Amino acid sequence: MIAWTGRKTVEGVAYAADILFLGFLAFKELFSPARSGRGEASRIIVRQILFTGVDALPVVGALALMLGLIVIIQAGLALPQVGAGEFLAHIVVAALVRELGPLLTAFIVVWRSGTAMCTELGNMRVGQEIDAIEAMGISVVRFLVMPRMVGVIVALTCLTVYFDLVAIIGGFLVAKVTLTIPFLVYLEDIGRALSVTDVLITVVKSALFGLVIAVICCHHGLSVVGAVTEVPQQNARAMLNTVAACLVLDILVSVGFYVR
């Protein structure tokens, strides 16, 4: 048991070190003054933003609308019963903007784009495409990891803002059927409850989630050695580890900023 715990701890530390190192290399490439490959990297960034961000708008919008509706209806009906009806906006900000918005958007991106990235890189490894890229003197991190990382960070941050807007406004408009609060009063309350810090922390969380999703999924895709059967295995590990990492990061950021 002790040996098993020790072995797992060492593996976990080595895994975290690999992820951090890949993230460091990708950041280094992002700020590298070398001009080589910038055009190609830009093309991949744009493609990644389109796939991760624009293509996900309908599913994120639908989820945001339904979740916003649920939170607003539950809070809007329950709070007046305990004489706290004026706190609806605070509940909406705390639940949707601070926590559920960044986290659920990140999960959607993990399931859509994370799996796609991991599978694509894994298949590229199996098809010797990555060997060919290296043989051409092209940095795999610069050509494959860094553009995906930037694309996912940008797309996820924008998607989270979109999620929050749809959840707050769309959710209320639908919930209006059962609530009596006027829309403008609701918006004013939201404006008062929402601080600049809330917005900044949401953006910071989204950027961190984007970074973690891209780096972990790329790491697992590149970890495929040579068999096609490894691709779904690495995919499953990537999903599990990415979701866990996002949850841990969310807790750390929330505790760090909100717990006094």
Add this chain to the structure above:
Amino acid sequence: MGTAAIELDRVMANEGVLAHVEEFSLTVHGGEAVALVGANRSGKGLALKLCAGLAAPASGSVRVLGVDPAAASDEEMLHLRRRVGFVFAKPALISSLSVYDNVAVPLRYHTELPESAIRERVMACLAECGVEVLHDHLPAGLTMGSARLVALARALVPDTELLCVDEALFGLDAGELVRFRGLLEKYRRDKGLTIVVSVNAPTSLFTLMDRLVLMRDGRLVAACPPAEASRVDDPMVQDFFGNN
């Protein structure tokens, strides 16, 4: 012959349990064309990777275009990679990019040429390889022969000094083999390209070669001009040329 483009000196290397080379020494001069010849799992693929600086030896020394890959800095390795074209046995084209973009990648990555100049060079190279009509296709839709010709175009489009082709015959039909041979001949004559290929069966490509390097079980059996190869007194060589 020019100065040595490749120098392998008593190299030992292995690639898992599948391939190994032992005490392998070979010098290929600039502008020379050499074929590594042997049965499957004779170590010629690994020897080819050593020649291109893509595999590291466990012992012995390797110099490719004057660079020792084991001691070279990242910058030197990058510069070396730009000068060496490698065609894998599988075409290894980037599956998400069109044929045109695949061939354009090394130019876009390593040069600051405007897109118009890149287009001109890429289309000219695709035309030489006879696959220009496929320029907007994705690799998944190509036959193996066409995909390998595209991979050849990708290897030749930068100013490559050394070309290594693994399993040169793999997937090529008779017409594609003629085109492939003609291309090697042209680049060698016009640009002084050094060529190393690996093959596992007798082929008309041998007439283009200065030397055949015959390999068995990771070891060099003989290195001689193609005309003399069939007379090498070795059972593997005799089997290979159908003399037994």
